[in-house]
Amino acid sequence: MPFLSRLGPLLGVFTGVLAFYLAETNPRTAPSPDDTQKELLRWKRDKWRRERLKLMQMRRVRKVALHPGK
Numbered sequence: 001m002p003f004l005s006r007l008g009p010l011l012g013v014f015t016g017v018l019a020f021y022l023a024e025t026n027p028r029t030a031p032s033p034d035d036t037q038k039e040l041l042r043w044k045r046d047k048w049r050r051e052r053l054k055l056m057q058m059r060r061v062r063k064v065a066l067h068p069g070k
Contacts, residue, residue, distance in 0.1 A: 024036065024037065
């Protein structure tokens with residue numbers, strides 16, 4: 001019985017990954033090339049980078065304003 005209780009979560013993760021893969025690659029249900037998970041992650045990463053760059057620039061401007069002689 002302990003073996004089955006350890007196997008349950010692994011089986012659940014495997015089933016979820018397999019279902020996601022089949023949904024992404026099946027010709028009937030496959031999303032358009034712009035709607036894939038890969039594109040969503042790329043968009044989120046680019047958005048995060050833009051926000052991070054903006055924050056770093058704001059910090060740099062604030063630092064220069066606080067210490068103009070340095």
